[in-house]
Amino acid sequence: MGHQFVLLISACIFCIGAVGFLIRKNPLVMFMSVELMLNSVNFLLVGYSNFLKSMDGQIFALMIMTVAAAEVVVGLAIILTIFRTRHDMDVDHINTLKG
Amino acid sequence: MLEFDLFELTKATVTLLVGFTAVLASLGVILCSSPIYCALYLIGHMICLALLFLLYNAEFIAAVQIIVYAGAVMILFLFIIALLGGKKEVQEPSLERTLAVLFVATMLGELFLSATVGSTKPIEGGFDLETVAEVGGSAKAIGLELFTRHLVSFELASVLLLVAAIGIICLSKFSYVPARRRMK
Numbered sequence: 001m002g003h004q005f006v007l008l009i010s011a012c013i014f015c016i017g018a019v020g021f022l023i024r025k026n027p028l029v030m031f032m033s034v035e036l037m038l039n040s041v042n043f044l045l046v047g048y049s050n051f052l053k054s055m056d057g058q059i060f061a062l063m064i065m066t067v068a069a070a071e072v073v074v075g076l077a078i079i080l081t082i083f084r085t086r087h088d089m090d091v092d093h094i095n096t097l098k099g
Numbered sequence: 100m101l102e103f104d105l106f107e108l109t110k111a112t113v114t115l116l117v118g119f120t121a122v123l124a125s126l127g128v129i130l131c132s133s134p135i136y137c138a139l140y141l142i143g144h145m146i147c148l149a150l151l152f153l154l155y156n157a158e159f160i161a162a163v164q165i166i167v168y169a170g171a172v173m174i175l176f177l178f179i180i181a182l183l184g185g186k187k188e189v190q191e192p193s194l195e196r197t198l199a200v201l202f203v204a205t206m207l208g209e210l211f212l213s214a215t216v217g218s219t220k221p222i223e224g225g226f227d228l229e230t231v232a233e234v235g236g237s238a239k240a241i242g243l244e245l246f247t248r249h250l251v252s253f254e255l256a257s258v259l260l261l262v263a264a265i266g267i268i269c270l271s272k273f274s275y276v277p278a279r280r281r282m283k
Contacts, residue, residue, distance in 0.1 A: 007214035009118045013125050015207040020129030022199035026188050028134050028180060032141050035172070036125050039148055050155040054224025055244040058160050062241070065167050066256040070263035072172050076179050077270040083183050
């Protein structure tokens with residue numbers, strides 16, 4: 001399949017992830033939406049690395065995976081800490097830094 | 100004269116099917132109200148993307164996708180959901196949500212326009228399929244590139260992981276008790 005298939009599919013997944021991040025209230029699902037967006041960019045990079053016969057895209061995808069793993073670990077730890085102090089899973093209720 | 104390559108046709112069909120499954124699974128992630136179903140849909144999405152990576156000749160990245168994402172990250176998500184309890188989320192329509200959907204729909208339209216209208220001049224690198232096969236596979240080719248031209252970013256990634264590990268230890272060790280109770 002050609003360039004446009006990769007572009008359209010990854011644009012669709014990115015926008016679905018963006019909508020999910022904006023409309024959901026559960027911080028876990030918001031994180032999953034961020035993962036969707038990162039994954040769509042990965043797919044774009046890998047697809048174009050295939051079309052342009054270069055390894056740079058795949059290496060960038062690897063770096064994105066590293067960043068995503070670090071981000072998920074720290075983010076989930078923060079969510080867990082907030083849940084321990086507030087016992088609440090709605091981001092709309094977390095509007096002050098002080099517990 | 101109608102002549103088609105059966106292999107290419109099958110490959111194109113499979114790519115199309117897996118691509119649409121990936122989009123549908125990502126829709127499932129944002130539309131399910133229970134976080135556990137969201138996580139399961141996300142695992143399905145990751146596996147679809149790994150298949151797509153395989154179809155675009157990136158075997159190493161596909162393996163890393165399965166191991167890191169569908170394995171480690173999603174298991175972490177499932178553990179956290181099990182720990183916090185996957186409460187269902189009530190999703191009622193509101194003005195903000197409508198605005199958000201409209202905003203992103205506009206963005207999607209712009210992306211589609213830019214994807215279908217213009218094209219830039221491609222700059223090809225030196226790694227076609229034969230070169231990769233000559234080097235000894237996708238993992239070796241990535242290793243050769245990573246440890247020569249992208250060495251600094253590789254080292255920075257390792258520092259990033261170290262910082263994340265230290266950060267999560269600090270977060271989970273020192274914030275167990277709420278601050279007010281710790282003062283007493």
